[in-house]
Amino acid sequence: MDAVHSGDEWSIGGELELAQDFEVIDLNELDSSCGYISEADDSTYISSFLNGLVTDETLYSRYLNGVISFDDLMREMHHSTTLDNDSCRSSDSDCSSKNDDSEYTIRPRRSKRRQNPDTVGKKKLKLRGPLISKRARLPIELAQYLGEAERHLNNDEFEHAERICYQIIDTAPQASQPYIVLAEISFRRGNQEKAKEFLYQAAQRNPSDQNTWLTLMDWAEEAEDFPLAIHYARQALRRNRADTSLRQRLIDLCHVAGRSREALQLRLAALSVTPESTGEEQFEVARELADQFFKLLDPHNSVKAYENAFEQYPDHGTDNDRNSALSIMLQMKRYDQALKFFTSFCGVKLYLNSGDLFDMDRHSSKLSSVEKFKRCEFPDNMAVELQLKLFLILAHLGLGPLVVSRVESTYTNENITKYSDWLLDIVVAYKEKNLYSIAIQLILKLKKSNVTCKLVQVWTLLAECYLEAGETESAIKAYRHVIENLDPRHTDARLGLVNLLRRLGRNQEALKFLNPSNLVQKGVKPEISLTEQCDLIVQKREKSPLKSSHRSTVKSFAFSDLQRTSVVGDVDSDERSVEKVCLDSDWLDASANLVSRDHVAYRLAYERCRMLDTPESVDSFLEEAWALLFSDVTRVCGPRFTQLALTLDSEQHRKLVIDRLASVAPALTDTLSNQIDAERSTTETNGVSSSDIWGLFLRVVDVLRARLPKSLPQLETATAWASLLPHVQGNDLRRLAASHLLISSSLIARHGTPAFLELRKIQKQWSEYNQYWNVMNLAITLSRDFKHCRFLDRLVTKDSLNLAIGTIASSDTLVRGSYRYAIARLINMREKFPDDALLTLLLAVGFLSMAMQKHIGSRHLAILQAVGFLGEYKRLRGDCQEVYYNIARACHQLLITHMAIHYYEKVLAMEPIGNNPEEKSVTNLHREAAFNLALLYRTNGNPAMARHILQKYVVI
Known part of the structure; x- marks a missing residue:
């Protein structure tokens, strides 16, 4: 069976090689000489065929009995052959009909009549007539041998016939006839799948055999494998492109397989290969195809349908057909193709300066220069719409000056009323070709017309x-x-006027036209200024944590908005429902006046910020940019939620605010990502993209950083509110950058809670780095509430082997006053990290703090344990300023004055740790020790020594 698989290496390249060897034959002569052989005459024909080729039947008997080898058989047959090859070449049809039965393609087909199962194996063959290509032909010796296989096949000796075919395949692997015989053998045996494989191998070796492809197509269609049937049908159609029945069958297969576009393309190809009998029918089919192609967004084939119809019947097309074809070409901006259509089918003539008639195929390179053309002529009875399209095409190709007088004559009131759009397009085309004087003359005619005098596009x-x-x-x-009379909200007109005024140096007048206040809907409350907003924030932060009444208001708001369909059965359910209705009505009033909802005002405000971004007007830029970026945030949050939005107190509230800012109607969208995508697409469509808003925010941050420390409250507020903007939330990198800016500004302003809440979000991503825990510790230290306590407890429970988490959590427990719980946790940590000096110091601090408590059983035991841990801390840390300073602080707290003075003096006598002055300035404890030592001297009645110490170490 290896010989069967050798044909798989044939590809399209192999088929092309075979195609080069095809022979052109006379089909009429072939039909008359060969014709179809009926099933009744098959045996008679084959016997006479074999008698003509085989001169000695005993040769086959001797070979089959094993007396001679296959090589001896071929040699004897070659010597006994007396056929004249030259005469056979001169009369191919006679030779092939009498001597070469294997050159006819055998196409096995199922009989449509009901057959007896006993007679299935006796099925006869039909012999067909197209000649096989030269490469697929067998040598005459092998052809005679194949006749022997056919004789065995007719005698139902399938094994002998199959063995002979495989031997022939080994000798001539490129021949197709053995595979056809093998296909017939498999078909008679009832193995149709194997017959398909053999028949496909034969078709690959002889692609010009249309009947083989048709048989494969029949079998594929019976198996409902429509894609494969379409492939076989295409192969068969390539052999005879004028076969209308086969083409229609292929179209039907494409429809069944759901390939409507392919079916339309086949029908389009049929228009040129086999046109309709009359022009009316041709154009009717062309219109139908063009309409269907246009609906499938395929304008190229839509135009091709019209062009084929005009090429076949140029006198039968109507003006509507020409208009439809030209409109599609103009939509595709195929102006050269449209001009060729005019010159071919509309009677348009272009003359060169030499007097020759312009031909698109020969003179297409001359379209770039109008000087090479002399005039343009077209029929006087041409429809007005066709004339306008001709003028438009010529203007786009740069040939507009040839027909200026004719164009001006078409700008009448009647034509302006009917074809104002086409006339405007002609003006635009002249403008694009820098023919401004002609464009002005034409548009002045439009301005005088009552129909177009009020069109914004005209002005x-x-x-x-x-x-x-x-x-x-x-x-x-x-x-x-x-702007003043037609459309005050026309963005392009305002921006065009502003750019023109800026070029003329009239900046103040330009800023007046960029003021969006005239475009925003009436009834909007005036926004408070930037300074007033930040002062309000600072005042609120200076107060104690949120009052209970304020918290209850916030909780009821979050509950009512996040659980809209829940039913509360307690007493104050009516109060909450009333409050929810009030809050929703406030939101509807605020959202109706958001700046981002008015895209025209939003665009103008953004352009105004860009114009004010100069060193001379930086204050105005900051005010305008602040209003553009954060005015919607203040409207949505309202006065009662300003502090929550700034400190990021509630994640649920933050998400609610982001949802409201991200979409005009939050109920219409399911997820936050959908809302952000809708907002981004809307802003980009109206000229201001998310990247523009992000760049404006970064510019505001740069201006505020340059004004530190005066602008620190403004910087913190800007970074906090930026995390609520949809333009920031819609991009991961921007969201991360805004989070980092918020953390930095909050730590600089010494507000730890906002920084902690942002650091908590990125804990999983950065928990392996010590830098993250250092920043987290700083944020916890600066925090004024206890929101971090449960977070740290959960982290310690999940990861008890993390030294950084355990140290921070234990230190926080000490600060909260839970000394026994902190000591127990620190002892557990010390068992896992016995060589860590910081844990030992914290244990000493814990015992020392517990000794200072009022209700304690024995202070002496706690103090002794604290002193013991301080000694262990000194052993682990070594001699340095830090160790002696901490021991001095402990003695100072215990009022052991003489020991505290001793250790403070040791700190003053030691040099700080560091390799350079910068590092030493960070670890230097001289000032702290000197200040505490001066306090001790002053407390003990020695102000002179205290003053001396301060003058020496503290005063700069």
Whole structure:
């Protein structure tokens, strides 16, 4: 069976090679000489065929009995052959019909008549007539040998026939006839799958055999393998492209397989190969195909359908057909193709300066220069719409000056009323080709018409033409007319006027047109200024933590908004429902006036910020940018939620605010990501993208950083509110950058809670780094509430082997006053990390603090344990300023004055640790020790020594 698989190496390249060897034959002569052989005459034909080829039957008997080898058989047959090869070449049809039965493609088909199962193996073959290519032909000796296989096949001796075919395949692997015989053998045996494989191998070796492909197509269609049937049908159609029945069958297969586009393409190809009998039918089919292609967003084939119809029947097309084809070409901006269509099917003639008639195929390179053309002629009875499209095409190709007079004559009131869009497109085309004077003349005619005199597009186009022509004052008047009389919210007109005024140096006048306050809906309450907002924030932060009444208001708001469908059965359910209705009504009033909802005002405000971003107007820039970025946040949060939004107190509240800012109607979207995508697409469509807003925010941060420390409250507020903006939440990198800015600004302002809440979000990502825990410890130290306590307890429970978490949690427990719990946790940590000096110091601090408590059984035992841990701490840490300073502080707390003075003096006598002055300045404890020592001297009645110490170590 190896010989069977050798045909798999054939590819498309192999088929092309076979195609080069095809022979052109006379089908009429072939049909008359060969025809189809009926099933009744098969045996007679084969016997006579074999008698003509085999001169000595005993040769086969001797070979089959094993007397001679296969090589001896071939040698004897070669010597006994008396056929004249030259005469066979000169009369191919006679030779092939009489001597070469194997050159006919055998196509096994199932009989449609009901057969007896006993007679299935006796099924006869049908012989067909197309000749096989030269490479697929067998040598005459092998052809005679294949006849022997067919004789065995007719006698139902399948094994002998199969063995002979495999021997022939080993000798001539490129021949197709043995595979056809093998396919017939498998088919008679009832193995149709194997017959398909053999028949496909034969088709690959002889692609010109259409009948083989048709048989494969039949079998694939019976198996409902429509893609494979389409492939076989395409192969068969390549052999005879004029076969209309086969093409229709292929179209039906494409429809069944759901390939509507392929079916339409086949119908389109049929228009050129086999056109319809009349022009009306041709154009009716072309219109149908063009419409269907256009619905499938395939304008190229839609135009091709019309072009094929006009090529076949150029006199039967209507003006509507020409208009449809040209409109599609203009939509695709295929102006050269449209001009060729005009010159071919509409009677348009272009003459060169030499007097020759312009031909698109020969003179297409001359389209770039209008100087090479002399005139343009077209029929006087051409429809007006076709004339306008011709003018538009010529203008886009740079040939507009050839028909200026004809174009001006078409700008009548009647044509303006019907075809104002086409006339405007012609003006735009002249403007794009820098023919501003012609464009101005044409658009002035539109301005005088009652139909187009109030169109904004006409006036903006006139202003642009005036501007390009150098008439700036006329351009300013046109822009002003649009803004003041036609459409005050027209963004392009305002921005065009502003850019023109800036070029003329009239910046104040330009800023007046960029003020969005005139465009925002009436009834909006005036926003408080930047300074007033930040002062309000500072005042609230200076107070104690949130009052109970304020917290209850916040909780009821979050509960009512996050659980809208829940039913509360307690007493104050009515109060909560009333409060929910009030809050929702407040939200609807606020959301209706958000700046981001008015895209025109939003765009103008952004352009105003860009214009004010200069060193001379940096204060105005900061105010305008603050209003643009954060005015919506203040409206949504309201006065009662300002502190929550700034300190990021509640994650649920933050998410609620982000949802409200991200979408016009939060109930219409399911997830936050969908809302952010909708907002991003809306802003980018209106000219301000998320990247622009992010860049503006970074510019505000740069300005505030340059003004530190005065602008520290403003910087912290800006970074806190930025984390609520949809433009920041919609991008992971921006969200992370805004979080880092918030952490830095909060720590600089010594507000630990906002920094802790942001650090808590990124704990999983950065928990392996000591830098993260150092920043976390700093945020916890600066925090004024206890929101971090449960968080640290959960972390210690989950990861008891993390030294950083255990140290921070134990230190926080000491600060809270739970000394016994902290000591127990520290002893547990010390068992796992016995050589850590900081744990020993914390144990000493814990016992020392417990000794200072009022209700304690024995202070002496606690003090002795504290002193013992201090000694262990000194052993582990070594001699340095830090050790002696901590021992001196402990003695100072215990009022052991003489020992505290001793250790403070040792600190003053030692040099700080560090390799350079910068490092030493960080670890230097001279000032701290000197200050505490001066306190001791002053307490003990020695102010002179205290003053001496301060003058020596503290005063700069």
